[in-house]
Amino acid sequence: MPGFAMPLPVALTLADVTVRYGERTALDGVSLDVRRGEIVGLLGPNGSGKSTTLAVAAGVLDPAGGAVSIEGRARTADPAAFARRVGLVPQEPALYEELSAAENLTFFGRLYGLAGSDLRRRVARALARVKLTDRARQGVSTFSGGMKQRLNLAAALLHDPPVLLLDEPTAALDPASRDSLFADLTRLRDDGHAVLLTTHHLDEAEAGCDRAAILEAGKLVAIGSPAELLRPRPAERAVLYGHLRARPAKYLQRAIRQRLGAGVELEITGRRLRLSAGTGEQLGAALATLLADGLELEAYRTPAGALERRLRPEHTAAGDAA
Template identity: 45%
Template structure:
């Protein structure tokens, strides 16, 4: 399971003199879900398109299951399913007809196609809507058919470019469950998003991309520990300012409470507890806070994902 499904080495791409990719490198383990996290315009979609064979890189190399994609041709296409960011379906056709068309394009044998369409529709929870025109579907249902189209030929690698943009929570959960199911079945998933909570919920490994470069990568916990800062959070009952502690950073207001970033969170936690008791302050909440990918991104780029 530890063989590399994808090896990306120093990938370069320039559009009209502007660098979209400035030497991106990362590895994706076979059977894992790998998150590519970054703000809009960071280079995620360009990377996805190069991996899917839609674009050619100006430099660097990409190997999928050990084969250089420039030389592999249809052999790689048979193992890869690409879900683009936009919904690319024919709205006037039924879900079944759309999937039949994609199945034919992926070269699924005619004898298997009908059965495969039934299976993928079951997988995305739309088996009962097979004959309905896509135009009658909600945004989330369209996204699910959009994903189903990439599963018809049983690919070993699914590349999903922001598959949950603008959908309802029910469809999002359905897609998450589906991805977990694919992972269980040994399918490698490369998942791009600018929602950090999606990466935290789904991915084993990740790379954070900004301005066409990978700024952090590794296993989720490892990245958080390596780049994140431990934080202690305190919220007083009366909403007032907590007592200052000697030898640590000054508290910063966050929402209704206050935080202190520190390398010694237990000492700060104990210090704040003692200080509040001494001053007879009533505490609503006092806890250590796990660093988030948002914090990591802020630390490494000086901006938040939303700012971008």
């Protein structure tokens, strides 16, 4: 949180939130504050409750217990006012391919009840905030995944909400697009927005978030600066973050998980991958299994050196990863 001596005001508050889906408790007493001028990364394994937390924060899911408020005003007191103060960016860009960037935003703006010169001004400002002004008239079908994701973010900015929520915004992005998206988020943070995003990647939280919160089985088990959470522990596991050429089918993911050794964890979100094991040797063997099973890695890095290497298509031997 650069540039501010005083603690920034809390924008979003989740207080002791519990969510159940039938018998299953998805969130169990989660309390979390997000301040204006900070980016908080919500981390945790598949099924730990990240998307559910965002849905509650966006006001699209009612918790069974606890409360959600923005700047001290509870959602239950005025749901419409709450909705105006929060912008949700879904994981999959919800855009019309045949329309231009500006036409997409105009369409969404009308859904929010905006019109006329106010709408035109807001569309221009939202495009500028994600650095897409010079692409305003271009058809979305020609956009890269990263540009679509930034346009998706612009749609959530039209009504200028103080709180921005992003569900796995980088899951389908290559490393360069991910950096551009984080540059947008950093500018929005510096303009005083409160940003809460979900990610599987502690390295991403380290690089782009002011604080990280870790969920495990519906409970918030740690929150702090990424550096605190990343401080090396004696029994640290070997971890590799990767970017896949294509999103693997669920059945393939299941088959691969079964072949990996005990103690090896594989998390896949979209095209992003996190692989961890007790030792570097086990990690190397697990990576060899993935490659032998046909998963194609475009790029990967290990958090210690934060060293990113791009793999050429012919790099399929495990030795390349060492």
